Amino acid sequence: MSIHDAEHYVVSMSEMRRLLENSVQNSLLIVDEHENIVMASDQFVRFSGYSAEEIARMAFSQLFKVRATLSELYTFYFGPGSGTVERPHGFLLSKEGEAIHYQFSMLKIAREDKTLYLLAMKQHMEGPQLTLLQRFSDTFLKDVNLGVLLISMDYKLVDISDMACRILGLERDPILNMSLDDVFATVPAEHRLVQRTILNGVIVRNHAVSWTNNHERFELLLDSNVLKDSQGNMVGAYIIFKDVTNMRSLEEMVQRSDRLAMIGQIAAGTAHEIRNPLTSIKGFLQVIRRTFEQQGMSKEQGFTEVMLTEIDRINELVNEFLLLSKPKHVSYERIDVSEVMRNILPIINNEAILYNVNLQYEASYHLPDVIADQELLKQVFLNICKNGIEAMPDGGTLTITEKVDTAERNVCIDIHDTGSGIPMFLIDKIFDPFFTTKDTGTGLGLSVCQRIIHDMGGSIRVASKGFGTTFSIVIPYA
Known part of the structure; x- marks a missing residue:
C-alpha cells in the first residue's frame, strides 16, 4: 500500500499535506467510518510489526486497545471541528503482542458517500519506559509462580496469569474481557474465587481457599486489593494467590x-x-x-x-x-508395579463381580521399577480398590490406570470409581486414624495404606468432585 493511494479521498489539502509531512517520522493510518483500515504508511507497517497485507484485512479495534468508536474518539478529543493537536492516547498491540504507547493527530474527512479518519501517530515520549513496564507485566503474568487476575470496574476479566489458568482449569483467550459471572458460571456464588465485593474496596490478606478443578484439588492463599489512578479514583482490582497445596x-x-x-x-x-x-x-x-x-x-x-x-x-x-x-519383615527391592497389579487383578475382579461393577485396567507397558515391598504394595492396591468397589453399591466402573510422570520421576497408579464421591467437608479426614463412613469399618485401612506408601517415599492423593473419586498412588521410580 502506498500513501499516495489515498489522494482521491483528500478534501483539505493543507491538512493532508501536514499529516503527510508528519508521516515521514510518524505513522499514518487511514480508516473508514466502518473502522476498516483503508491505508497504512510504510512507517506504520514497520511500527506495528504486521505486513501490509495483514493490516488490510484487520479492523481498527483489532490493533488498538480502545472501547469507543472512531467517531466518539474524535468528538471526545477534538470536538466537532477539525483537530490536529497531539494528545497522548492508549496503545496499539503489535504483532508480537507488545503494547506500544503513542500520541496521535487526528483528521476527519467527510465526503458525500463516506467519512474517513486520518491518524498520524508517533511513539509517546514515555513509551520506552512504559513498554519496558508492559513487557515486565506480560512476562510476569506468563512466568510468575502466582495466580493473578486483573478485574475492570465493570467486573470483567482484563488479564489472567498462566498459573491461574492452570489451577482454575481455564483457557486464557476465550475468557478475556468476559464477565466474571460468566467465567465462574458453573460454580455456586458462595464458592467463587472472585466476589463482586472486591469492587467495593474489600481488601483480603492471606485468605485460605480450597479449589477443585476437574483433575486436582488445590489449597490457595489469596490476597486482593483495588487499583487506583493518580487522582485516587478506583479503576479496577486484582487478585493474587499462591498455591500452598504441598505445604498444607x-x-x-x-x-x-x-x-x-x-x-x-x-x-x-x-x-x-x-x-x-x-x-x-x-x-x-x-x-x-x-x-x-x-x-x-x-x-x-x-x-x-x-x-x-x-x-x-x-x-x-x-x-x-x-x-x-512398624511393618514387620519389610523387604524393599526393585519391583515391577505392573506385575504386582496383574497378580492381584483376579482378586479385584472377583470382588467387582459381587457388586456388579465393571473393571477396566489401562496398563502402561515398560513402567520403570520402584523400590518397594511387594506384599505391602499388594495390600495398598487391594484396600483402595476394595474401597472403590464398595463405594458403588448400585454398580459402576472401577478404572485402574498406570502412567509415568517423567518430570517428577514417579510411577502413578490412578484408581477411579464412579460412585457418589466424597463430600468436600470429609475429604480432609479420610486418612485420619479411626475415621470411617462404613458401619463395620475400623477407620485404619487408609491410614495404614498411607503409612506404607510414605515409607516408600511416595504419596497418596485423592480427588473427588461429586461424580466419582480418584485415588492416585505415587511412588518414585528407581
Whole structure:
C-alpha cells in the first residue's frame, strides 16, 4: 500500500499535506467510518510489526486497545471541528503482542458517500519506559509462580496469569474481557474465587481457599486489593494467590504421622497383652462350640460362633495396629508395579463381580521399577480398590490406570470409581486414624495404606468432585 493511494479521498489539502509531512517520522493510518483500515504508511507497517497485507484485512479495534468508536474518539478529543493537536492516547498491540504507547493527530474527512479518519501517530515520549513496564507485566503474568487476575470496574476479566489458568482449569483467550459471572458460571456464588465485593474496596490478606478443578484439588492463599489512578479514583482490582497445596499436605502429613506414631506405640505395647487372653478365650469357645454341637444345642452353638467371629475381628484390628507401629519383615527391592497389579487383578475382579461393577485396567507397558515391598504394595492396591468397589453399591466402573510422570520421576497408579464421591467437608479426614463412613469399618485401612506408601517415599492423593473419586498412588521410580 502506498500513501499516495489515498489522494482521491483528500478534501483539505493543507491538512493532508501536514499529516503527510508528519508521516515521514510518524505513522499514518487511514480508516473508514466502518473502522476498516483503508491505508497504512510504510512507517506504520514497520511500527506495528504486521505486513501490509495483514493490516488490510484487520479492523481498527483489532490493533488498538480502545472501547469507543472512531467517531466518539474524535468528538471526545477534538470536538466537532477539525483537530490536529497531539494528545497522548492508549496503545496499539503489535504483532508480537507488545503494547506500544503513542500520541496521535487526528483528521476527519467527510465526503458525500463516506467519512474517513486520518491518524498520524508517533511513539509517546514515555513509551520506552512504559513498554519496558508492559513487557515486565506480560512476562510476569506468563512466568510468575502466582495466580493473578486483573478485574475492570465493570467486573470483567482484563488479564489472567498462566498459573491461574492452570489451577482454575481455564483457557486464557476465550475468557478475556468476559464477565466474571460468566467465567465462574458453573460454580455456586458462595464458592467463587472472585466476589463482586472486591469492587467495593474489600481488601483480603492471606485468605485460605480450597479449589477443585476437574483433575486436582488445590489449597490457595489469596490476597486482593483495588487499583487506583493518580487522582485516587478506583479503576479496577486484582487478585493474587499462591498455591500452598504441598505445604498444607506436608503439614497434614506431619500431624497425621504424629498421630499414627502415637497409636503405633500404644499398639506395640498392648498387642501382646491383648492377644494372649484372646487366644485363651478363643480356644475355650471352640471347645464349648464342639460340645454344643455334639449335644445338639444349635442355639447355643450359634452364640459361640458369633463370639468367635468377633474375636477374629479384634485380632484383625490388632494386626492393623501393629502395621501402624512398624511393618514387620519389610523387604524393599526393585519391583515391577505392573506385575504386582496383574497378580492381584483376579482378586479385584472377583470382588467387582459381587457388586456388579465393571473393571477396566489401562496398563502402561515398560513402567520403570520402584523400590518397594511387594506384599505391602499388594495390600495398598487391594484396600483402595476394595474401597472403590464398595463405594458403588448400585454398580459402576472401577478404572485402574498406570502412567509415568517423567518430570517428577514417579510411577502413578490412578484408581477411579464412579460412585457418589466424597463430600468436600470429609475429604480432609479420610486418612485420619479411626475415621470411617462404613458401619463395620475400623477407620485404619487408609491410614495404614498411607503409612506404607510414605515409607516408600511416595504419596497418596485423592480427588473427588461429586461424580466419582480418584485415588492416585505415587511412588518414585528407581
